[in-house]
Amino acid sequence: MPSHAVPSSAYALWAFIYIAAAVQAALLALALWRRAVNPEANRVLAVWVALTGVDLLVKAVYWNSLSPEWFRAYRFVALFPFLYGSLFYLYVRALIEARGFRLRDGVHLLGFGVMLALNAHVLMLSEPQMQALSARWVAGEKTIGSWFDLPLFVYSLSYVAAALMRVHRYRRRLRERRSDADRMSLRWIDVMAACQVIIWIIATTQWLATVPGIDYRLLFGAVAAWVCVMGWLSLNQSPVASEPVAVAEEDATSGAGDSDDARFPAVEARLSQLMRGDDALYREPALTIGQVAKRSGYPEYLVSAVINRRFGGTFWDYINRLRVEAVRVRLADRQDARTILDIAYDCGFTSKSTFNAAFKRQIGETPSGYRKMAATEGRAGA
Template sequence: MPLTPWTYVYFAAAVQAALLALALWRRPANRQANRVLAVWVALTGIDLAVKALYWHLLAPEWFRAYRFVALFPFLYGSLFYLYVRALTTGRSFRPRDLAHLAGFGVMLVLNGYVFVMDRAQLQALSARWVAGERTVGAWFDVPLFLYSLSYVLAALVRVRGYRRRLRERRSDADRMSLRWIDVLAGFQVAIWCVAIVQALVYLPVLNYGLLFGLVAAWVCVMGWFSLGQPPVQAEPEPAEPEAEESAAGAADESRHAAVEARLAQLMGGEAPLYLEPALTIGQVAKRSGYPEYLVSAVINRRLGGSFWDYVNRLRVEAVRERLAEPAEARTILDIAYACGFTSKSTFNAAFKRQVGETPSAYRRRHAGATARAA
């Protein structure tokens, strides 16, 4: 059977997926997340290659492989969720995460009869599939869509929470908002919508060629965004109590007072360190001359809260001082930027949480008090 244009597209996308998977696996930025993504992209490439070969050859022997890769979509939603989780927490894949692949395992067992058919049975089933008999394999379409889309939605909920926490703490949150995740999720939802319509209503345009053409385009989109993604500041999940106790024992408590004094020196004076935008705990530790784990321990145990709580608290205090000055003519946002904030939303959230009122209300109140005193 001659190659069709769609077959060329699938083969090209499969080759691109293989190259992209290799590049992602070796990419140092966001290593744990990119390795999950590499597996996901590689499976997509295998999926496209097998479908291209089957539609080109229409050989019953290939129908068994075709039916196997037809179950891969039960992995795609799960892998998207695991990718987002690894990106936001830095957590690698663990044996217990196999529970997220249970949908694929269940469907593999339920479709096991296909993999033990003899040649004659495979040929008959393949012929029914080529003839467009919609009952062949259609019974798992609805569970597939519900299962996969639930994982996509769970991943978006996780991203939303990550963004909210970033805006509350970090002044450089806008450039780390993972907007490409929305694009990837939107592309997946579009593919699933086409698949749902194709499964429920026969339309000549919405065929398998278009559906997997969209998958091939998704591989290109994935390559564009994944290879250009910046390093993401992961938020480690809460440590187990035993791990916390171990870390506490590892810190040299006899140096805590010295570290605290050094931090006070760095954060005070005429050019306090917190004025630097996008400041990280690694930079502070380097300037202090102490290990990062020790600086983090001192901030958490002696200064209250996380590193970002500590830095933003100092920044908010600096803004308060300037807003209370009658001669200060700059706008509130200009003052916030001068004090180290680079995001309006982060500043407003940190200020209201710490002071109990908005920056504009705080400024008006002090302006009124000054006028009355005069």
């Protein structure tokens, strides 16, 4: 917390860091707003990043000058964290459902609205009163505004947890519908959430105890670092396979009573037919269950039910099992001189890490280890 005991040079250093992060936040927000990939989500993220930039800029100006004239703005942006957790949730939802901000989504901003109303009397103080309050703040009086720290932690972290639950459900549905699910499963969301948790740990620590070096300067230094991480993650994200919740719920409802469907054997036979030969469907890299259903001539919910109950596991599990088996056969063929990755990609895999993990899980050996073992056994048999 600010105190006259801290040298002015320390304020200047942190102010420089905050201003640099604020400038980057402004540029990043503009780039995200104009980005064509995942546009609905990126506009929510652009607003979030822009607010963070304003937050850092005001803190930089106030902490560098400790001017009472800036304390009103400082107290206002101190309420912005009540927006950050809910904006993270709205960002994740927009990614998953490809749905932008709507008027009724304002309910997720009520936390900020309530806290703004509760702090209105502070923001409307006269200039002499605001100067006196600023002096108390600079002197390190912890009672100023500390009462809303606990509600802030609970409110924001609950939104982070809710967003991660949505990501978990999305990944599960994606694995049921796409064979390249692992490449598109929003792994960067975990990093974003982890960064927020680290920031909240710092905030909680400085709130509960006096630990040297852990204070508001470090807290918002972490926020500045978060802006940099956000820039790298958001500008390198690939298009997300959005799936409206209504579609997933409809599929689940349609397949709920089909456990004894008389068409199961026919669907199973048709799938086996489609997955055989040189033109096997599993070799298509971005294969979806919708494409398989269309080729099979059966409804998607029925194909999904057969895969889950007759073949075991999700659509992603089913297709990758076929791909791994095809790779295994080719690795055992001494006449096939292609690299392991060339074989894997030819069999439909799109990610080296996904391929290696799936092969090791199914065969119990690494691809290179299996190829060496098969070659040794071949020479011994000759």
